[in-house]
Amino acid sequence: MSATLIPETASATTTMRRNFWSGVWRVMKRKPSRMAGVVILVGFAFMGAFGPMFFPDHLPGDVNALTKPPSWEHWFGTDPQGRDVLALVITGSRYVLLCATVTAVITVVLGTALGLFSGFKRGRWDTVLMRITDMKLTIPGLPLLLVLATVWKFSSPIQMGLVLGLLGWGGVARAVRAQTLSLRERGFIEAARGLGLSTSHIVGRELLPSMAPYIAMNMLISVTGAVYAQVGLFFLGVLPYESDNWGVMLNLAVFQAGAMIQPNALGYLLAPLLAIMLLTLGIVLVVDAMDEIFNPRLREE
Amino acid sequence: MITGNGIVKTFKQRGNMLGAREVRALRGVDFSIPKGGAASFIGESGCGKTTLGRIIAGLETYDDGEIVIDGVPMSSLTLKRRQPHFRKIQMIHQDPYSALNPTRTVHQTLRAPLALRAKQTGRSKAWMDERAAEVLSLVGLDPATVLARYPHQLSGGMRQRVVIARALTVDPEMLVADEAVSMIDVSLRLGILALLKDLRERLGVSVLFITHDVATARYIGDDGDLYVIYRGQVVERGPVDTVIADPVHPYTQSLLSAIPVLHGLELPGEQPVVPLEALNAGQDDVGCLFAPRCPFRGERCDTERPLLQLTEGVPQEHACFHPERRSVIARPMSEV
Amino acid sequence: MTLIARRLAGHLARGFVMILVVATISFFIVNNIPGDPMAARFEKLVEGGMSPEAAAQAVKVLYGFQPDTSLWQQYLDYMAGLLRLDLGESITRPGTPVLDVLAEKTKWTVLPVLAGTLLSFLVGIILGVYAAIKRKGKLGDLLAISGSLLHGIPQYVLAMLLVVIFATLIPILPADGPVDILFEPGLNAGYLGSLAEHAVLPVVTYALSAYGGWILAMKSSVVTVLGDDFILASELRGMKRSIVFRYIARNAILPLFTILALSLGLLLGGAVFIEKIFNYPGLGLLLIDSVNERDYATMSGAFLLITVAIIIANIVADLFYTVIDPRVRSGEEAA
Amino acid sequence: MAQATTGQAPGVRVDGLTVVYKTPAGELPAVRDVSLTLEPGSITGIVGESGSGKSTLALSLLNAVQPPGRISAGSVEIDGLGDVVGFEGERLRKARGAHIGYVFQAAQNSLNPLKTVGKQLLDLGRSHGVEDRRGLLREAQELLGRMGLDGARVLDSYQHELSGGMRQRVGIMLALVLNAQVVVLDEPTTALDMITQANILKIVREVHAERGLTTLVITHDIGVVAEVADRLAVMYGGRLVEQGPTRQVLGDPRHPYTKGLIKAIPRLVGDIDQARALPGRPPTLATVPKAGCVFRERCALRMDICDTDDPAAVAHGPRIVACHAVKVKEHA
Amino acid sequence: SGGGTTNKSSSGGGGGLFTTIDVNRPGLEQSAPANPYAPKGNSFVGYNAMNIAWVKNHLTDPNQALPGIAASWEIAPDNSAITLKLQPNAKWSDGKPVTAEDVKFSIGVAYTQGSTAFSITPGAAGAAAEVTVVDDATLKITQDMANPSPKFARGVFDTIVLPAHVWSSVLPADFWDKLKASRGDGADAEKAREEILALGEKVLAFAPPKDVSAGPFVLERVNPGEALLVKNKNFFNAANVAPDQVKFLNYTGNEQIWNYLTAGKLDHSAFVAAPTDVMNRIKAAPGSDVIKGYSPVAVGLAFNQSKKPYDNVHVRRGLAHLINREEVTKVASPEGGTAAVTTTGIHQKAAQAWIPDTLGALEPYKTDVAKAEEEFKTAGLTKKDGKWTLADGKPWKVSMHAPAGFSDWLSAQENIKSQLIKVGIDAEVVTTADFPLYLEELDAGKYDAGFWLMALGPAPYDIYQRLYGRSNGWNNIAGKVSHSPAGKNGNWMGGPEEIEVDGTKVNPGELTAKLNSSTEEEAKPIMAQLAKAANQDLPVIQLWDYVNNQFVNNSRFTGWPTDDEILRSGAKVLLSGVWIQTGMIKSKS
Ligand SMILES: Nc1ncnc2c1ncn2[C@@H]1O[C@H](COP(=O)(O)OP(=O)(O)OP(=O)(O)O)[C@@H](O)[C@H]1O
Ligand SMILES: Nc1ncnc2c1ncn2[C@@H]1O[C@H](COP(=O)(O)OP(=O)(O)OP(=O)(O)O)[C@@H](O)[C@H]1O
Numbered sequence A: 001m002s003a004t005l006i007p008e009t010a011s012a013t014t015t016m017r018r019n020f021w022s023g024v025w026r027v028m029k030r031k032p033s034r035m036a037g038v039v040i041l042v043g044f045a046f047m048g049a050f051g052p053m054f055f056p057d058h059l060p061g062d063v064n065a066l067t068k069p070p071s072w073e074h075w076f077g078t079d080p081q082g083r084d085v086l087a088l089v090i091t092g093s094r095y096v097l098l099c100a101t102v103t104a105v106i107t108v109v110l111g112t113a114l115g116l117f118s119g120f121k122r123g124r125w126d127t128v129l130m131r132i133t134d135m136k137l138t139i140p141g142l143p144l145l146l147v148l149a150t151v152w153k154f155s156s157p158i159q160m161g162l163v164l165g166l167l168g169w170g171g172v173a174r175a176v177r178a179q180t181l182s183l184r185e186r187g188f189i190e191a192a193r194g195l196g197l198s199t200s201h202i203v204g205r206e207l208l209p210s211m212a213p214y215i216a217m218n219m220l221i222s223v224t225g226a227v228y229a230q231v232g233l234f235f236l237g238v239l240p241y242e243s244d245n246w247g248v249m250l251n252l253a254v255f256q257a258g259a260m261i262q263p264n265a266l267g268y269l270l271a272p273l274l275a276i277m278l279l280t281l282g283i284v285l286v287v288d289a290m291d292e293i294f295n296p297r298l299r300e301e
Numbered sequence B: 001m002i003t004g005n006g007i008v009k010t011f012k013q014r015g016n017m018l019g020a021r022e023v024r025a026l027r028g029v030d031f032s033i034p035k036g037g038a039a040s041f042i043g044e045s046g047c048g049k050t051t052l053g054r055i056i057a058g059l060e061t062y063d064d065g066e067i068v069i070d071g072v073p074m075s076s077l078t079l080k081r082r083q084p085h086f087r088k089i090q091m092i093h094q095d096p097y098s099a100l101n102p103t104r105t106v107h108q109t110l111r112a113p114l115a116l117r118a119k120q121t122g123r124s125k126a127w128m129d130e131r132a133a134e135v136l137s138l139v140g141l142d143p144a145t146v147l148a149r150y151p152h153q154l155s156g157g158m159r160q161r162v163v164i165a166r167a168l169t170v171d172p173e174m175l176v177a178d179e180a181v182s183m184i185d186v187s188l189r190l191g192i193l194a195l196l197k198d199l200r201e202r203l204g205v206s207v208l209f210i211t212h213d214v215a216t217a218r219y220i221g222d223d224g225d226l227y228v229i230y231r232g233q234v235v236e237r238g239p240v241d242t243v244i245a246d247p248v249h250p251y252t253q254s255l256l257s258a259i260p261v262l263h264g265l266e267l268p269g270e271q272p273v274v275p276l277e278a279l280n281a282g283q284d285d286v287g288c289l290f291a292p293r294c295p296f297r298g299e300r301c302d303t304e305r306p307l308l309q310l311t312e313g314v315p316q317e318h319a320c321f322h323p324e325r326r327s328v329i330a331r332p333m334s335e336v
Numbered sequence C: 001m002t003l004i005a006r007r008l009a010g011h012l013a014r015g016f017v018m019i020l021v022v023a024t025i026s027f028f029i030v031n032n033i034p035g036d037p038m039a040a041r042f043e044k045l046v047e048g049g050m051s052p053e054a055a056a057q058a059v060k061v062l063y064g065f066q067p068d069t070s071l072w073q074q075y076l077d078y079m080a081g082l083l084r085l086d087l088g089e090s091i092t093r094p095g096t097p098v099l100d101v102l103a104e105k106t107k108w109t110v111l112p113v114l115a116g117t118l119l120s121f122l123v124g125i126i127l128g129v130y131a132a133i134k135r136k137g138k139l140g141d142l143l144a145i146s147g148s149l150l151h152g153i154p155q156y157v158l159a160m161l162l163v164v165i166f167a168t169l170i171p172i173l174p175a176d177g178p179v180d181i182l183f184e185p186g187l188n189a190g191y192l193g194s195l196a197e198h199a200v201l202p203v204v205t206y207a208l209s210a211y212g213g214w215i216l217a218m219k220s221s222v223v224t225v226l227g228d229d230f231i232l233a234s235e236l237r238g239m240k241r242s243i244v245f246r247y248i249a250r251n252a253i254l255p256l257f258t259i260l261a262l263s264l265g266l267l268l269g270g271a272v273f274i275e276k277i278f279n280y281p282g283l284g285l286l287l288i289d290s291v292n293e294r295d296y297a298t299m300s301g302a303f304l305l306i307t308v309a310i311i312i313a314n315i316v317a318d319l320f321y322t323v324i325d326p327r328v329r330s331g332e333e334a335a
Numbered sequence D: 001m002a003q004a005t006t007g008q009a010p011g012v013r014v015d016g017l018t019v020v021y022k023t024p025a026g027e028l029p030a031v032r033d034v035s036l037t038l039e040p041g042s043i044t045g046i047v048g049e050s051g052s053g054k055s056t057l058a059l060s061l062l063n064a065v066q067p068p069g070r071i072s073a074g075s076v077e078i079d080g081l082g083d084v085v086g087f088e089g090e091r092l093r094k095a096r097g098a099h100i101g102y103v104f105q106a107a108q109n110s111l112n113p114l115k116t117v118g119k120q121l122l123d124l125g126r127s128h129g130v131e132d133r134r135g136l137l138r139e140a141q142e143l144l145g146r147m148g149l150d151g152a153r154v155l156d157s158y159q160h161e162l163s164g165g166m167r168q169r170v171g172i173m174l175a176l177v178l179n180a181q182v183v184v185l186d187e188p189t190t191a192l193d194m195i196t197q198a199n200i201l202k203i204v205r206e207v208h209a210e211r212g213l214t215t216l217v218i219t220h221d222i223g224v225v226a227e228v229a230d231r232l233a234v235m236y237g238g239r240l241v242e243q244g245p246t247r248q249v250l251g252d253p254r255h256p257y258t259k260g261l262i263k264a265i266p267r268l269v270g271d272i273d274q275a276r277a278l279p280g281r282p283p284t285l286a287t288v289p290k291a292g293c294v295f296r297e298r299c300a301l302r303m304d305i306c307d308t309d310d311p312a313a314v315a316h317g318p319r320i321v322a323c324h325a326v327k328v329k330e331h332a
Numbered sequence E: 001s002g003g004g005t006t007n008k009s010s011s012g013g014g015g016g017l018f019t020t021i022d023v024n025r026p027g028l029e030q031s032a033p034a035n036p037y038a039p040k041g042n043s044f045v046g047y048n049a050m051n052i053a054w055v056k057n058h059l060t061d062p063n064q065a066l067p068g069i070a071a072s073w074e075i076a077p078d079n080s081a082i083t084l085k086l087q088p089n090a091k092w093s094d095g096k097p098v099t100a101e102d103v104k105f106s107i108g109v110a111y112t113q114g115s116t117a118f119s120i121t122p123g124a125a126g127a128a129a130e131v132t133v134v135d136d137a138t139l140k141i142t143q144d145m146a147n148p149s150p151k152f153a154r155g156v157f158d159t160i161v162l163p164a165h166v167w168s169s170v171l172p173a174d175f176w177d178k179l180k181a182s183r184g185d186g187a188d189a190e191k192a193r194e195e196i197l198a199l200g201e202k203v204l205a206f207a208p209p210k211d212v213s214a215g216p217f218v219l220e221r222v223n224p225g226e227a228l229l230v231k232n233k234n235f236f237n238a239a240n241v242a243p244d245q246v247k248f249l250n251y252t253g254n255e256q257i258w259n260y261l262t263a264g265k266l267d268h269s270a271f272v273a274a275p276t277d278v279m280n281r282i283k284a285a286p287g288s289d290v291i292k293g294y295s296p297v298a299v300g301l302a303f304n305q306s307k308k309p310y311d312n313v314h315v316r317r318g319l320a321h322l323i324n325r326e327e328v329t330k331v332a333s334p335e336g337g338t339a340a341v342t343t344t345g346i347h348q349k350a351a352q353a354w355i356p357d358t359l360g361a362l363e364p365y366k367t368d369v370a371k372a373e374e375e376f377k378t379a380g381l382t383k384k385d386g387k388w389t390l391a392d393g394k395p396w397k398v399s400m401h402a403p404a405g406f407s408d409w410l411s412a413q414e415n416i417k418s419q420l421i422k423v424g425i426d427a428e429v430v431t432t433a434d435f436p437l438y439l440e441e442l443d444a445g446k447y448d449a450g451f452w453l454m455a456l457g458p459a460p461y462d463i464y465q466r467l468y469g470r471s472n473g474w475n476n477i478a479g480k481v482s483h484s485p486a487g488k489n490g491n492w493m494g495g496p497e498e499i500e501v502d503g504t505k506v507n508p509g510e511l512t513a514k515l516n517s518s519t520e521e522e523a524k525p526i527m528a529q530l531a532k533a534a535n536q537d538l539p540v541i542q543l544w545d546y547v548n549n550q551f552v553n554n555s556r557f558t559g560w561p562t563d564d565e566i567l568r569s570g571a572k573v574l575l576s577g578v579w580i581q582t583g584m585i586k587s588k589s
């Protein structure tokens, strides 16, 4: 009897897992825009991970084709060094996306952990943590970054992401705490406590999955936030120059190539702008599906 | 056997800087529920029923008093050590919709406590699955169809059964059912009540029933005690049928009088006590807590607080200076 | 209104602590900044043809007052100054208190931010109501998606696009500073007109970048309120549509006012990009410039002011809620 | 028991009413072919479980079914007003409140949280062209006083300052203040505790009698109906399966569902073990059978015909029952 | 956009509004004072602030100038004194005459700022010793001959003349006594110097209630972002001043100027780097023109010779052979510079004047991969898998530094990187947040290689000071030269103390110091020696020589100078102001 039961339940969990993915598939299929969003995001992920491999470490420049408008050869034209703008966008995506990923991970992990802890423990810890969070939220991010940029050399995307992440967890922590507090009041958390289930089970298996859509959404949103912030800082030119980066491209396009004045460099300006907008679009479209993916009821409807 | 002595609970709502507001939810409650027995708490909204239930289930701390579970006084243990004892007491929530995690299937929901148990007792995974099926069958659900479902795919009644099944996974000694049927369709209520009754009989689980509805209390445990709670104090306590038939506390009487009469099947009671106006929290320093609303108030009531006690000629304990039996509940037509 | 007074007192106390904390942070960050204003000026002079020796001396004149006191002493002085609302003197503007500099710059940030935010707020909530009512239809979807998208696009991207389109390709609007010098300042049509003309692009950028957010917020707020029982109840009591609409609007807008106050506070600091791109001499530009010029005093002053704005916005938002929402007013927390 | 005193109360005749909701599975009826007469000056009670269509039916009386629902067939004739189903726009709006008062299911939250009761009352008056604002306020205060409340204070309160019972009374006041003669109360006592419930029921009964109303009380709790209603209708799966004078229906239920329901109520006295649970569970909009009797899945008396034919509501004297088995028994 | 102007005066050569921009000073501020010394002050030298005279960019003579407040001057043959004759009818805009006392007062103020000729540092080269008012319009200034400088006059010319009657409060009555005291040694002198420096702060912070100008214009008002100046009727040459009004736009960045220029908004602007396409558009704007002049500056890639492998001259030479300077210039600064022909440390034009005979004999370091590889091999570098590695087999990466925001330098380095990578040398470009930090880190020896401004003419000492001065270990204090080893006292270049030139060992630092006191003729052979030394030792690879471009527009005003020796630019002086006040600029209509 028991011998037959084991494989059965094992397969039950796999079916369940398969059900989850087929549910996700269903949710995605529900609106074509979501599929488009997924395609875009997958595209960006691919671009960041593998894109640079298709190009030499150092992009060759053509001295005879400096700052050229788009053509068949160069879809978005060339930069003032005669390099292909599209290639620059692709190789530059790694920095941007890596940084954004680091930011998102830190924001979400830190924010979620603190929010959960605070909401779950309540009492003194909660008060202290939330005071800190309030303070953090009060300190304006961008100006702080500007001031920080004078002391800190953001020498790698990881470091940059680290700083952005450390600056960004406040909102998530606050929201996760609120969610935790409200979920805490739900019977199922209390029941789990009454059954003597461990805190790690309660947090990991009961609370987190219920907040998953929320956390996932925050993750995606902090990706866009990180992209904007770093690209913006590079654009302002307050960060040290980094040859492969969208923000640097924008900065150079405007302040070096004069893209706002002469159409030849417009491609140089528009390419990173388009990349940013496309990424935003992808994220907006996918965020739209988050709720339905993580909520079994909506998923299967 | 679970007993409580003088349980006191005061909620301090943290106000802004200028002092806290206190809510005295329980003011020294004694209770005792024998193994396999039953007890019911009734009282109007806000009287502290849920708070007491949660304290008994170990989900809430208490400020004073003692709870003894199977002879072990809880005050002698650290908070952590109390847990295994309190685990014997499981709470069934009022709202089966929120009592189950919407992101987890019934299987997952049952598995978690079973896994814990399996770990403690060194049992196998197979046992877990067996046991899951077993508890589901116990509550009258078909494991095959229910296990893989999410809560939203179940009806309210089924959900409440799953909640009970989940409580059964830890082999509890007592179930605390806090208005366990009030959110369930009328035609299904009795099914759940019958299940609880059945579990009492078959598994020897004692049931603590918290409700507005005295009739359901009677259904679950007509051999148990009925506790009438008023503003955190037990004002009358005795065997269910006695209290229902011959209430002596004016509060119990108005509570019972408020139960609608099924005209056509029943006739109104002989001496109904007019239902009271809604409770407005009043002073609580001196005198009988109920005095401000009491139609039979005497002078003493304003200066002295009556304690729960037995008096001569009254079979149940009560906290009233003027106990008087009144037959307030409706009588069946057939008896007339 | 003791509740309000009590809340205000609490807020002020907390805000005060907050300001001290931020001031401390910025003091220590700023004191760790490598590269000092001396070197910056030194090289400028040398470039300008001065001999290095002479340049060194000239620089010493400018920064001769650099205190030799310990960091700790400097910190205490700084904090003591703060308490007297003294932020020190701007380094690149000898003799000018930082506070005066901030005062002059603030108006150029506040006006367009205020105009842009209010504009976007108005347009956004109207479209938001529309999006909520039509949420099941294509149009509602379109509004929501376009709202999210606009909400998502960074300000500087919008600003650049607007400059490219309206100042470069079809040069019909200025993008260089706040006003044309040829008009004498004052209440004359020319000056005001010029002010308005120059404000169009920045204001539109603020408005565009914010209005998506308002649509989304208003939409979700209206949808929530529409689901509230009292709306249906009012209809069933036969209330006039206009009155019911007012009920919906008032209840839906309420939470948005809080966001409005907060975002006004935040925008003071967020104006960096727009001011940079449109050469608006406000706080954001001041911050960038002082960062570039290593004008410590101004830098931390601007940073502090931006923080204070946010703190004040927080307080205003909260008090506003207290005043307008009877549930909070009577001490009970709103859900 | 309250009786109509004035005689001017209008009667209401619901005829063949069907209300459908649009769902992913198509338009499904939540109320199907319901006919019901509210005698002038009487209190009629409708009992039914969650999802049986009570609220939908109640809303239909005001032609206020919310999208995605709509009334697809039938009529609601109100004396002195006409068929409400055909009403639209201003005419419909004026009928609501002025002729038909509605006490909302969740009366707890039926007030605008940002306005005092008095202000909302004035808004209501303005909506219905009441000139005499003083008179309106006086009337409201009187009504509230009648229900045991301090009228002036209540009018000056916000929703959150009132307790559940008080809010419910305010809801009743707002339904009556414009002199509506037909009043619909949807679950007036749900979420209130025993004592408050008893008070509200008492008020409903008294106000009904004093003002000479035609009242419809909707509830899932048979006790509530038994307490107040003259006539009782039992709803199941969108159908009225049985109706008749309260005492008769309770004392001698005909329909197997009514019987089961009454049996399933534990009682305070008598043999507790007589209580019997009803097997099965109530249908939802999606699981209501398309053809045949809605109750057959749970019915002990199920016959072949039940699977195919929807039993018609047949009158037996003052009582109407829709059951094949009952008919068979009568014929037998 | 015209309209709404407020103004009155319309004398002179035709009238009209002149629009220009001060690229050296971002952020016009409303509240800033009309104080030429305030870092953000609203003083526009050449317009509403006058120098004693306007220094020119002569190829070899640092003391050439156009008249300013001084109408003429006489320099003593031994360079020990200069006698100034003031403009006979110079007046302040408030009608008071400009007197020799005003000038003396201004010199006093200049002392507090420690400007070149008026340094209070004991022993400073070219410092003034005595200021004597000869009569109302004549002034004599003598040089402290303890450590004389050939460009003493230049230092005097650069003095801004202030209205003493407005500014009198900034200097105490006993100022000149104090100054005298400060010249000595000991504690009293030290104290006096400190007091004078403290006065400097007061000067910087001084805010005259309104602008009192001796120049062609007076400040009318400032907006955030724009300043308006109107003609000064009392200006001595007012009759020949063409515009009625001058509008200063605010400088916020190069791209903004491109924008103005392509729109034809500016009548004149100093040069800002612009990419070719933008340049073409600027030139295409109606009336737009670029006039070119000599600018005694060049830029080079400087090495930290204490770092391997740059300690080896062959490596430096190899790199010089690899870097195509033409291409670098084309990418980075097509308009603003001409590719360096040789790496002498002198601007090509000045080099032709100083050392015409030597030039031809110098190695030009033409691009030649073969030669480069030979040099590398000589240096012990090896090529593995197409990549050059260090002698010890470790990888070699040429790491070039530049301050962020210096777009032409960055472009150049990116291009050099490309060129090097093409031939198998790994390279990278690293930026530093800003220029001050860049200099600080460069100075601290943190970089392998970075861009370095050099050839700062016209004074020969200044030219070589950049190569063989403090940054290479030689400190010249009060005429005494000492050498610090690499890594000490700001010696980040770490070059050898002696270089063999034509068979003899020379000490380039000492030679450079000698230039500070030699006449033009004495200087020439020394220059030749230094040029050879620099060319063979290559502490810096000279990349391009700057060109002094000025953007002008002929649509509203004409008469722009065409000759090569435009005025000196780069200091605070606004060239167009000087052109206008001399009457050179004419209104078109
Ligand atoms: N966490 C809490 N914080 C503050 N006060 C509380 C808390 N929980 C309960 N109370 C207060 O304690 C009193 C008793 O509450 P409790 O929930 O036990 O009543 P109840 O009898 O269960 O009422 P109901 O019938 O409405 O469920 C009430 O006045 C309630 O407001
Ligand atoms: N907006 C809607 N869309 C789809 N189905 C609906 C909607 N509103 C109600 N229904 C369905 O119509 C049926 C009747 O609903 P109704 O609210 O009338 O029931 P009820 O008897 O009032 O129940 P309750 O006791 O829960 O109030 C239910 O099955 C419900 O699911």
Ligand SMILES: [Mg+2]
Binding pocket: B049, B050, B051, B178
């Ligand atoms: Mg409770």
Ligand SMILES: [Mg+2]
Binding pocket: D054, D055, D056, D105, D186
């Ligand atoms: Mg309902």
